[in-house]
Amino acid sequence: MSVALLPLSSPEGGGVEGPRGGVGAVVAGLPGGRGRAGADLAALRDLVRAIEGRAAPSGRGAARRLTTGFEALDRLLPFRGYPPGEVTQIVSGVGEGGLSLVVPALAAVTARGRLAAVVDAEGTLYPPALAARGVVLDRLLVVRPPPAAERSADWAVLELARALPLVVASAVPADAVAVRRWRAAAEAGEGAVLLLGRPGAAPDLPAALRLAVRPLPARSARHRPARVIVERLRGVAPGTAATVDLEGESEGKGGGP
C-alpha cells in the first residue's frame, strides 16, 4: 500500500508550524502499514514528536540524530539530541564541565566513522583526555586560530560547518550575525555547531538551543553531577533541566523549571 505525503498547508486548512516555521506533513493513507510505508509513518511520527518537543527519532530519522551522550538530556530535547542543522550554545564557568558535556557527542560522531572538528580559540584543548573519553583523534580536526591571523575564529567555524556533521566552537567570540551564518552553513551541511561560552558572554545569541551547565555537589570525586538547564528551545519550557553525571552516565530524569 502506498503512502502519499500531502502538505498540510492546503487552501482549506491550516498547517502544523514546525520549529523553524516550516510546514509539517500528514499521511494520507492507512496507518500501520508494513515495510517502507511503515517506516515512513514512523519517520513522520518522529517528526511530529520532534515538533512537539518530545521526539524519539527512530529508523531513518535516527541516522541524523546527534546524541548528547546523556540519556536524561536526550529525553528533554527534540530529535533526542542536539538539533541538527542548528547552533547550540552551551554556557558554563571555567572548569565547570561545559566541555565535558560535548565530549560524548564528539566521541559518538567519530566512533560512527564521521568527522568532527573543534575550533579551539583559547588553545587549551588537551587531546589525550579526549582520546581517553572515546574520541577517535584520527577523525577529529583541531583548529587553533592564531591571535594575529587575518581571519577570525568564527570564520573557521563557518568554513567547517558546511562540511562536517559536528563542529565544536570552544570560546570562539561570536555575535548574532556569526551565529546566523553558522546556522545557515550547518543547515546546508546537515551538521550541528556547538558553541561553548562563559556566562555573560553574548547572552542574546540567536542559537536554537541554549543550555547552561550548573555543577552540583558530588558524593565523591569519582562523580561529577551537574544540572543542565534548557534556557532556550522552541517547544521546551525555559528552565527545564536534566541532571547528568559528566564523568559517566546520566543520573536522573529531567525536571521542571
Add this chain to the structure above:
Amino acid sequence: MIPMPGRRLAWLDLPRLPAERHAGERDLGPRVPLALWEEAGSTRRVASVSAAASALGVEAGSTLAAARARVPDLRDAEMDPAADTAALAAVAEALLAFTPSLAVRPPSGIVLEIGRCARLFGGEEALVGAALDATRRLGFTALAGVADGELGARVLARSWSLGRSRPRPGDPAPTPSPAARLSVAPPRALAAAAAGLPVGALPLPAALLEALEHLGLDTVGAFAALPGDAVGTRFGPEAAACWRAVNGREVPGPLPTFRPPPHLLEAAELEAASSGEGVLFRVRALLERLEERLRGRGEGAASLTLWLSLDDGDRARLPVILSRPMRQAASLLRVVRERLHAFTVDAPITGVAVEVTAVAPLRGAQAGLFVSAAEQVSLLEAVARLEGAFGPGAVFAAVPRDRHRPEAAWGAEPFSPPPEGQIVAPGRRAPTGGKAADPLLPPPRRPLTLLPVPEEVEWAEGASPVPGAAAIVRGRRLAVASVRGPERLRGEWWTASPYDRAYHEVGFACGARAWVYHDGTTGRYMIHGWFD
C-alpha cells in the same frame, strides 16, 4: 579465446601551436590577429598565425611585411621553438589520462596508441574526442585522425587543415565527428578512406607536394595508385613510406616511452599591470592548465608556489601548502585566493606563474559509505583554506605520544583522516602517560584543557590542597571541596628541563575542578589545567 586487438593509433595535430601558446601566455583573446615569425636570411617570414589572422588572409610562409600590409593591427612576435616544444610536451602530459602509450612528434604532433584503451572510453571516437576536448581546455586547436598506423592517422588529421574533399561514391569514408575535427578510418580500410583526400594531406615537404601536384596527382588515391618501387626511386624514402601507409601496408613501430616534463609550471604575463581579481583571473587559467596536466599524471598537487613578477622588476614568492593532494582548479583557486588575501605587494603585478612544487598520487576521490565525494572535497577545501589563512600549524589532527610529561603527551600532525563511513577500528589509544598500561588499573585522569602556561595558586590557609582550604585563583577566593591524588610525575632529569610534579585533582565548592600540581623543584602550586 579473446582476440588481441590490432594496433590503432591516433594522431593529434596542433597546427596553430606556436601562435596559440604565445596568445595564451599573454592573455590575447581569440579575436587578436597574431603572427609569429622567424628569420629567413634578411627577411622575416611568418611561421604561425592565429585563427583571427588566418581569417584576415595572413598565411604562414608570407613575409611579415606583407602580412602587416594586409592587417595593419597585426600583433607579431618571434617564434620560440623551445617554448613550443615544452608546450607540446605539456599537452602530451595531459593526454596521458587517455593512454599510457604516446609519443611527441615535434613540431606539432602527438601520436597515441589507443587500441587497448578505446573500450574504456566507449570507443575510439569517444576517446579521441575527449582528448581533443582536453587539448582545447589547454588552449590549443587540434585535429585528429585514427588509423592502423601513425602515418595513416597523420594523413587523416592533416586533411582537416586543407579543406576536405568529398569522398567518391562507394568509398568507405572516414567517420567525421561533427563536434570535433576527427576522422576515424576503420581497421584495414585506410586506403579507401584516404583516397579522396587532397595530396597535400601527405606529410611530405612542400616542394615534393608541389611536384606531385604538377604531375597531376591531386588526390591521395592517385598517389597511392603509383607503382611502389617507382615512388621510392623517384621521390625518396619519405614518399615511399607515405605510399605504403596510404596503401594500408604500414607496419607501425613501438612508441618510445614518454616522460612527462620534470617541472609542473605554468606562467602568464599580464597585459596590463594589475592586482587583485585580475591576477586571480590569470591564476585560474594557469590552474586549469595544471589540472589537466596533473590529471594526465594521475597526481594531485601537494604544494604550490605562486610567483608574482612586479612592475619594479622584483619578484614575490608565495608558497601554498595543501593538506591533501588536490588538482581541481576551482578548489586550488579558493586556497590560493585565501593566501593572496593576506598578501600584499608593493608594486603592480606584471606576470604570474604557478609551480607545483610537490605532487602526490591522486587517482580519484574516494567517497565514504555515507558521504559523497563532493562532500569530502568540500572538507578538504575547507581544511586547505583554513591552513591558508592560519598557517599549516594551526590546523591539525592530534596524535597521542607515550610521554610522562603531560604537555608532551601529544603532538600535531597534518589532518589526513580515513574516508568517512569506514568502519572504525579502535582509534588511536589514549596515552598512558608513559606508563605501561595495566588493565587492572584505571587510566590516569587528565583534564580536558591544559594551560599553555601554568598559573600559580596561592593558598589562603595552610600550604597544601586539602578539603576546607581556600585558594586564590585568578583573584577569586575558592573553597576546596574535594581533593584527589597525588599522582607523582617526575623525569627527564638528564635534560636541561627536568620536572618533578605531584598532581592533584582539586574540586572547588563552586563546582569547578582544576588539575593542580606541586612543583617539587620550586615548591609552588600551579594550576595546569581544568576538568572543564
